[in-house]
Amino acid sequence: MRHESTSPVRRNARPILTASLAVVALGLTVSACGAANETQLTSDHGAGVSGTLNGAGSSAQQAAQEAWRASFQEANPSATVNYNPSGSGAGREQFLSGGSDFAGSDAALDPAAGEVAAAKKRCGADAIEVPDYVSPIAIVYNLPGVAHLRLDAKTLAGIFAGRITRWNDPAIAALNSGTLPSTAITPVHRSDSSGTTDNFTDYLHAASGGVWQAAPSGDWPLRSGEGASGTSGMVAAVKAGKGTIAYVDESQAGGLSVASIRVGKQYVAPSAAGAAKALSVSPLESGRPASDLAVQVDRTTTAPGAYPLMLTSYLIACPTYPAARADLVRSYLAHVVSSEGQRQAAQAAGSAPLPAKLQKKAAALIDSIASS
Template sequence: MNRTVLRRVAAPSIAALALGLAVSACGAGNETGGSTSSDLSGTLKGAGSSAQESAMDAWRAGFQTDNPDVTVNYDPAGSGAGVEQFNAGAIDYAGSDSALDPEKGEDAAAKERCGADALQVPNYISPIALVYNLDGVDKLQLSAKTVAGIFDGTIKKWNDPAIAAENAGVTLPADAIAPVHRSDESGTTKNFTDYLEKASDGAWKFPADKVWPIKSGEAANGTSGVIAAVKAGKGSIGYADESQAGDLSQASIKVGDAYVAPSAEGAAKALEASPIDDSRPEGSLVIKVDRATTEAGAYPLMLTSYVFACPTYDKAKADLVKGFLSYVVSTKGQEEAAKNAGSAPLPASLQEKAAAIIDTISAK
């Protein structure tokens, strides 16, 4: 696969995209790519990303409505748990907020489970919000360098000069900062630490990882745990998928010379400004997010979630996995996720590539 910047790929016309998806998405009964096959039956088991939970709820509901004899299960146990269960053969598909990690042997383990390289395609794009609980402060601006200092513990008070310099005219209290991070192995953590590593001008000293790299702040399990901890703690700040931020305040991050609030549109702009990872095997569509982009309106503190599957299953399971995942990346599926989770639909060119990969799933 050639290294490609997604935004440079001309988006196909609506008619061409519809035709491409109709051809490539197995079980697609109309131009949206949503499966309307009524002859499918059985149960699918999935697990993984808690950030994808709201989107998965929409996908499961939509697919099961079209296919009433199918049950699709999903346990939002976290990206690490999803990868582990998938590689152990305990589930049929997995969701993760980061691609399989070759350095940790995740792709090799998946290949052993599947008997061939696992398929991985993006299915969910969402901003990661810096959520905070600070009385009297409803607007907050932070650069990646300042965020790094907050989460590594070198910036300890809300009225620290580094924060004050980015928030002229805002009355910042002298309260202690209480940073909250994920306690479980998390793709959201890997995306967050990747952003800190690449955008903080060297302030963050640790490599991107699903596991929080240092002893600092409070640890909370899952996206819901982080949200609950920030809500409960005065002076708290944490990171979580924006779709689950609720009524918590959200900081804007510095991009170039501007500060950008988290949004699905901003996350999509960051993705479109990023190249495809051409070191991956065929069947892997992985994006190398440009965390240091200065693209106007882009929000590079974001996650591109993936769904993993094997290229082959027994006949009945192959039809189910292909049908469900075709629905997930279809126009209809992406629209349903956007409505339910506030995510950004996959760009047309990326959607078409993902559908073509899923279409290769076959019976053993």
């Protein structure tokens, strides 16, 4: 496996690319739904919606999107939704360029990178951005003979910055009982622009006590470790390499060994309940439009049971669409954030349902999508 030097790469966090990406259908043929709390998934007007809806983005959402597809299709067989799990950065890029009807993203639109303004330009008004998927990020590793592993943010930052290079390094040994092998560590990161990377680097930046110097970014900010494309690529790289370690959505950990991270004085394994607890103690980001429910995750919380290494994934859409498409977008997104949709995602992907207060706000914003 190729290793690179650890010098920083100069780049803006999640830069906007203007090239339009082709919509790649995943074969997710789906149908439409109704208001957020209904179990009968029909449009606002009591009849099934129809047409084709194109979305792209978060690969972490893939299993949940497939579950939402199944129930949506059952209610509205004349509707088709294509969702390409191309990665959060590509999904935002495609939405901003007008190449898709909605995006799924594990990182909120970045005002500093001009994404909020670009979304407003694309939509003609402030975009709607609401949480739809809450999931822990698992630290997965391949180290035969080590079934249990404890890590803290400082040690993780040292590993992924390329400063801690052996599994028996004193910093790791101090957190774990028993003998660790001298196997070389190969940290694996996403090679594509990724909301999971954005959340992981945000955690390292906030919780490592200054060990991680790079700013949070959806693009891997250092020349360190080995790159892999997509969540599936990360999992495959860890499975294939002894001594590897990576960060992936917990729902797609693929049976790999999973570390516990230090939260306060406790070591906590990733769980949906832990991610939900971390989200519940985190405020909304200030300075955003009223239609934007981006959350400022508290990465340093010591709340009992919280797991702050987590992602809140978003749906990004316009507030208006042409008449027939407005019904389709509103109906599908309403199902995603509905109680039933959240239950389906929890069953399919192990995600945490949105907290009731946040779910209510998200449903109200989606319900406001109107015909242009």
